[in-house]
Amino acid sequence: MDFWQGMPTHRLIVECSLWSADMVRFADDICRMDPYVDMYHIDVSDGHFVPGLLFFADLVTALRPLTQRPFHVHLMTTNPREHVPAFVEAGADLITVHVENGPLMPSALEAARQLGVSTGIAVGLDVIPQAVEPYLELADMLLVMGTAMGIKGIKPSALIYERIRRFKDMVLKAGLEHKVKVFSDGGIRDHTVSALRKAGVDGVVAGSLIFKSTDLTETFEWLHGLTLETGALS
Numbered sequence: 001m002d003f004w005q006g007m008p009t010h011r012l013i014v015e016c017s018l019w020s021a022d023m024v025r026f027a028d029d030i031c032r033m034d035p036y037v038d039m040y041h042i043d044v045s046d047g048h049f050v051p052g053l054l055f056f057a058d059l060v061t062a063l064r065p066l067t068q069r070p071f072h073v074h075l076m077t078t079n080p081r082e083h084v085p086a087f088v089e090a091g092a093d094l095i096t097v098h099v100e101n102g103p104l105m106p107s108a109l110e111a112a113r114q115l116g117v118s119t120g121i122a123v124g125l126d127v128i129p130q131a132v133e134p135y136l137e138l139a140d141m142l143l144v145m146g147t148a149m150g151i152k153g154i155k156p157s158a159l160i161y162e163r164i165r166r167f168k169d170m171v172l173k174a175g176l177e178h179k180v181k182v183f184s185d186g187g188i189r190d191h192t193v194s195a196l197r198k199a200g201v202d203g204v205v206a207g208s209l210i211f212k213s214t215d216l217t218e219t220f221e222w223l224h225g226l227t228l229e230t231g232a233l234s
């Protein structure tokens with residue numbers, strides 16, 4: 001199972017966060033984004049693990065026929081293992097669980113893998129990178145949070161760039177760079193994404209940056225042109 005087979009290796013990978021879509025017009029927004037994005041990011045929260053309530057499996061089932069792009073379900077829940085089967089059945093291609101779930105995290109990832117989907121490990125701002133290292137073999141993605149979970153529209157932590165470097169170095173030292181990609185989620189703006197790319201990020205979860213764009217072709221040409229060396233247009 002290689003989630004990244006067929007994905008671009010020479011440029012930034014862009015996930016579209018459906019949390020930023022017009023929730024009355026999901027189908028229209030997916031149609032608008034589909035020619036540009038690499039995958040869709042679906043946040044799930046239970047009101048306990050993080051504030052607020054977000055998407056559920058029936059919504060994923062309804063959206064699944066609208067696109068062939070992969071669905072990445074990001075579980076921000078107290079009991080992720082319990083939610084895995086429903087989201088796999090709904091059409092998730094990748095399920096990410098937070099390392100903050102402690103011993104529940106590896107069991108949830110194993111359950112997802114047994115059901116045939118790829119897996120990611122999400123890392124909140126307060127988690128030290130070493131906490132993830134023992135579990136790298138279980139992951140296809142490290143989702144590094146740049147803001148507090150469950151809250152959008154806030155500035156990213158100033159520490160996010162160094163954290164990206166450290167997680168990327170960890171993956172490289174383990175020889176897993178072709179299997180485990182490092183993504184940044186939260187605070188993805190036109191003035192932050194360049195520095196994230198320069199820090200070594202493989203992909204970003206973009207919300208308002210793309211949904212508020214008046215020229216998606218131009219916006220994605222810019223995103224795809226960001227280089228690891230300079231974080232600027234190549």
